[in-house]
Amino acid sequence: MRLFGSSKPGVSRRQAFKVFGTGAVAIAAYEVLDSEIRYPMRPAARTGDNPLVPENAQAGHDWRAKANGKKDVNDLKRQIQGWASTDSVSRGETIDFHVSTHASSPDCTISIYRVGHYGGTGSRLMTTSPTVQAKACEVPKFAKDFGTINCPWPKTWSLEIPKDWKSGIYIAAFDGADGHRGYHPFTVRELDRGSDILAIQPTTTYQAYNIWPMDKVTGKSFYKGYDDRGVLGSLEYRAIKVSYNRPYAQHGLPLLFELDAAFARWAEEHGHDVTYATSVDLHEGRIDPEKYSTMVYAGHDEYWSTEMRRHAEAAYAAGTHQAFLAANSMYWHVRVEDEGRTVTCYKEKDLKDPDGGENGPTIRWRKLQKKGKAAEQGFLGVQYNGILDYPMPMLVQNTDHWVWEGTGLKDGDALPNLVAGEADGFDPDMPRPKGVQQVLLSNSPYPDSLGRGTRIQNTSLCVNKRGTMMFVAGTYHWSLALAEEGYQDERVRRAMGNVVGRMLTQRES
Template sequence: MGALGIGAVAVAGYQLRGEAESADIQRPEASTGKNPVVDENTATGSQEWVAGHDGTVAANDKAAQIQGYASTTSAGPGESIDFHLWSHTAQACTVAIYRLGHYGGQGARHLVTSDPVDVEARTRPEADAATGLIACDWPVSWTLEIPETWVSGLHLAVFTSDDGFRSYTPFVIREPKRRSDVLMVIPFTTYQAYNMWPSDGRIGKNLYKGFTPDGKIGGNPERAFQVSFDRPYAHVGLPSWFEMDTSAVRWAEEAGYDVTYASSVDLHEGLLDASRYTAIIFSGHDEYWSKDMRDWAEEAVAAGTHLAFFGSNNIYFHIRVEASGDDRQSRVVTCYKQDEDPDPGAGGATERWRTIGKKHRQAEQGLLGVQYNGMPAQPVPLVVRESKHWFWAGTGLRDDDQIPDLIAVEADGFDDSMPRPENAEQTLLSESPYSDRMGRGRRIQNTSLCQDGAGTLVFVAGTFHWPLALSAPEHVNTQIQRATTNLMTKMLTGRSS
């Protein structure tokens, strides 16, 4: 599925749910005493950002009609973000900023549009011969000064050329000084790991593959060991599986949770105090983690902050997040995987977490309770277990009931040979058989909930389709909505400081 089709349809089609449903939702009361997200979502929404509106056409990598990237994955009120653009011909272009949310079913709100800025064709960089790194050095086209009044959220910069082409890049507005019930973390390190810009049949690479000399997509021999944030996202500019995150965002904001946002790079840089949040949601495909990110999450649990992973294949690869060639921090993601890492550093080699050290001591299951175990050949049902658990209350589900097509793309399961969370009681809420499309035979998917002695919860959905079931029109499932609401209610009950 292409990024444009999924991302655009997911937001543009959101009005199918209708405002009648929204009116019946009981807003959870914020323990912090204030919740600007509710007021923010009363603002007028807009779908004008979608390629096709006003006759615009989605840009592509080969022609590169209009593309750009941001100078950072996140910034706060009072800070600024630079946008670096190129166009296939010298012309005027605009940058419009939209905040994603519910907004009465519209899915986004227009905040500001730049004056026309002059953009020229730029030089497309070649990949570094040793690492495969592709990094642009395009000049700044426009700078966004973030108003103090803007509410934390997932945002899109929308680039539109004078000759009618359009592309995007996402970023987060954070509010690290504001205590909120929920922090939602957007997986920018994983976005970049899968970014194959430019997907032009020649130059593009990501941490999985690149192009062969005859223009076909290759594999490990062609892949990069380093990828840069200093480049657009491939195709129209929406990252791989961006729809998992936008669906979770719209669900949380429609429900009225007191939520602030951060990028995964913010966790790496230590910009956030986990104790300021009652629960932390990892909204999508969150596969690539540095040691600093994992340390931060483990410290959050130790301090009593709940974690909820709405996707699967979490914390799978260990990475380094490094400076650019001109010493701008956190602009490069490094992962050598099965190849020898020339500079492992204190955190160890950049390989699978479960292979670092002896006896699988760093396996992700030690924090999560489950871990990636395969790729379903086709979507299969989630098979319910422990239906009397509070998690499934109000869903009407019983053991062995099936939720159609919920297990898809990648799946997690419990592995008895791997570490498990210490001093924690684990409940496996599903037991879903599937056939692995990579030829690894029959596998079992598990949705997991762990609770330690202090009552702190770590939830892992264990499938890509869980966040889509929260609000994406073609995937919405009321039983998953109810179960996830039960989870959030449990996490947000009883803690006020």
């Protein structure tokens, strides 16, 4: 599915004030001395020797409709669609699927696929339900006060997750009697097992963008809704609260789901020890950072609760590396309610959040405190600064840094079409992480599609005094360059390998 090396860990006192980067954006490194670095203890990486290696040796099966002789569904006809009772589930627990079909026959089956490498196939068929009956369910009316769409559809099939299934990104494929196939993703977690990498799917952002159903009447997201003429795009018709209890629009996969899937395929292709969780798991505090060397946010991860940020910051402070592989991360502050099934965001232009509570109103993080003290750059090192109408090249810099080792790149070289969707950059007027050495690895001009002039995209790496790393790619296409057909770039794949390799280096003291 396509879209719309070798540096020393410390620096000398003189080097501490060296300016990294060129062009419109530059940043001075904080002083980090070799003698001051205290590395958290982490075991040796299990790359090539972990449960996912034999898992990916299994025969693969393509989950996509065309590969199975099926036809995609759409929101106007709603041939077959469904949603799951949870966004993540542990092995041994049960997940329910609520399916509606408007085919002439109620017969349907539900096939479960796991996303991975599988010899390049990209997924494996795990199980298929017996033939079950799905009722023809109507689209519920949205709640007048918040615009919430919550589907009270009956349970169609329940699956107890086998205890030998591996943690991963899974896709439920709903097959109707008329040959149509819809989807709904979920995550199987193994929070009791430590792994080298924990990959977190941004389900709060998935729901923020979900406009189901795109029927010219009902659908709503945090951005858009239909006006009385059936025109989509008017902010006054958007939702304030969105529910997980509904299908995703059209074929049933969230917007930009392919970013998360591409990282999973790349990581498992390279034999990495990965387990998976979701942003609701992060919000609920289910994640123990001591169990992981690295936490990776591969997808578009824009909507963050206070609890999510608090737990991510605690993980970084505990020595767990972090890698954000897209852009516009941690932009909107939200509340996660109803036991993780509702996300609330008032935003700030047209409505005022009446229930900010102790965590503050649901507005942009950079507006949550005076002088931008809660701005995302204070944690990430860079932050969202614009939108692109079309992909632009990433212009690399500081290519003597170990991130670019083995890529053959030189300062000023262009990685074509790598800056796309939205972009991050360093803003000297906003808070920056304290006590870190930061290097900007790209300096890429692009025209902002909202008419705000030329902006600069920066890929960033921050390292604190304990050697804990924060990597931010700052563009949507980084994840796609790892594994997506038509986007792959061996230089990005090598750079990602350098980053993950460093993050998984054993630390004994």
